[in-house]
Amino acid sequence: MRYLYYILGIFILATAVFAFIGRDRASVEVSRPALVINDRIITEAELNKRLADKPHDMTEEQYIDSLIMQELLIQEALDRDIHQEESFRRSVESFYEQSLVKTLLDRKYQDFSPEVRDKEVEEYKRLSGMEIQFTRRTYNTRTEAKNNKNPSGVQTKTSPFVFLSDNLRFIFLNLAPGQTSAPRQTDEGYVTYRLDQTRPLKKTTPAADMDTQRIRNLIADQKQERLYDRWAANLRQQADIRRPR
Amino acid sequence: MNATRYRRRNYFINKEYQGRTIFHYFLLILAGSILFSLVFSFFSSNTISIVYEDYHLKLGTTPGILMDRIFSAQWFFIVVCGMAVILITLFLTHRVAGPFYRFEKSLDTMLEKDISGNIHLRKKDEGKGVAERLNRFNTMLATHLSAVEAANKEIRQLAEEQNNPDPEVLESISEKSRRIDALINEFTFTRQ
Numbered sequence: 001m002r003y004l005y006y007i008l009g010i011f012i013l014a015t016a017v018f019a020f021i022g023r024d025r026a027s028v029e030v031s032r033p034a035l036v037i038n039d040r041i042i043t044e045a046e047l048n049k050r051l052a053d054k055p056h057d058m059t060e061e062q063y064i065d066s067l068i069m070q071e072l073l074i075q076e077a078l079d080r081d082i083h084q085e086e087s088f089r090r091s092v093e094s095f096y097e098q099s100l101v102k103t104l105l106d107r108k109y110q111d112f113s114p115e116v117r118d119k120e121v122e123e124y125k126r127l128s129g130m131e132i133q134f135t136r137r138t139y140n141t142r143t144e145a146k147n148n149k150n151p152s153g154v155q156t157k158t159s160p161f162v163f164l165s166d167n168l169r170f171i172f173l174n175l176a177p178g179q180t181s182a183p184r185q186t187d188e189g190y191v192t193y194r195l196d197q198t199r200p201l202k203k204t205t206p207a208a209d210m211d212t213q214r215i216r217n218l219i220a221d222q223k224q225e226r227l228y229d230r231w232a233a234n235l236r237q238q239a240d241i242r243r244p245r
Numbered sequence: 246m247n248a249t250r251y252r253r254r255n256y257f258i259n260k261e262y263q264g265r266t267i268f269h270y271f272l273l274i275l276a277g278s279i280l281f282s283l284v285f286s287f288f289s290s291n292t293i294s295i296v297y298e299d300y301h302l303k304l305g306t307t308p309g310i311l312m313d314r315i316f317s318a319q320w321f322f323i324v325v326c327g328m329a330v331i332l333i334t335l336f337l338t339h340r341v342a343g344p345f346y347r348f349e350k351s352l353d354t355m356l357e358k359d360i361s362g363n364i365h366l367r368k369k370d371e372g373k374g375v376a377e378r379l380n381r382f383n384t385m386l387a388t389h390l391s392a393v394e395a396a397n398k399e400i401r402q403l404a405e406e407q408n409n410p411d412p413e414v415l416e417s418i419s420e421k422s423r424r425i426d427a428l429i430n431e432f433t434f435t436r437q
Binding site: 001002003004006007010011014015017018021022040071074083092096 | 275295297312327
């Protein structure tokens, strides 16, 4: 008979463990129902939590009305088994993946906190009163671009510094006349920029009157973008990427 | 011949043997259930599950999200399957424990020199071969004892029918014959 007592003991132990683990689930938040929409009960506690997120331009009644409508739509969608459809699964999958990537990129951008030196700000201010003459060269391969051989396209342009794109302004900010930038991959191939010369503008433009903080932010954004590009390139380099044919 | 059906009313015959077997099978079920949960958790540890329950979305690693369900299922499995294992094992082991009990009783009777009994087992009981051989042995022994008894009687008659028998020899034969009868009569058996 002792063996049957052992089994009884195990039954009791299993029930105790089950009850212990399930205690959190069993201890539901006791709150009066505030809103009943068919079989959905929204408790006072839950409603208060939701009301805390209420948009400022809505009254409490308007928000509760929209909440009721939303719950009705959810119930209707569930009744129609939309949540079991493949298209719904795909849209959840897409949202899930995009959220993952967005969270990662947000964190990465926060990690990159580039330092903007006063010298850079001063140089930017100096160039804001200048006209830039530069040569844009396009290459088919990175090696050709590095060695400055066989460019597929060469363009020479002149423009006031302040009318250039943020990207180009940052590139020329770091170049001395006669210097060429590192090749960057674009849709056209690998592109390099050579700063040919700078000339003072005859007449300064209003765009040149940027305050120091805006200049700092612009330089910081560009630096952040470069750091991100470097990190992404490193990620790609370390990955095992194959395209079997 | 009348086909007598032997219906056993007590299924828990050999408490030690049956209890131990039931306990071992129960442990097997318990270990299997725990092993399944562990293997499932291990294989699903690097997967994410999304559960929409009671109008709330839960997202997390599969073992984490399903832990409640796994424990509920495991508890249910242990209790329900445990009960089933107890009943099934009890039912199956009584087919072994019953015949063993019967053999023990029959052998005790045989040790008391009673070979008149017959071992009857149920249709699905184990050990029917052993029971049949024991029954055959008892029948054979009863036949031989009957033959020895008859031969002893004949020897006594032949001795008494002798002309001018030596009284001492006759007395000695009678004495030996009585001892043989006494030894045979110690056994309880059906005369053939």
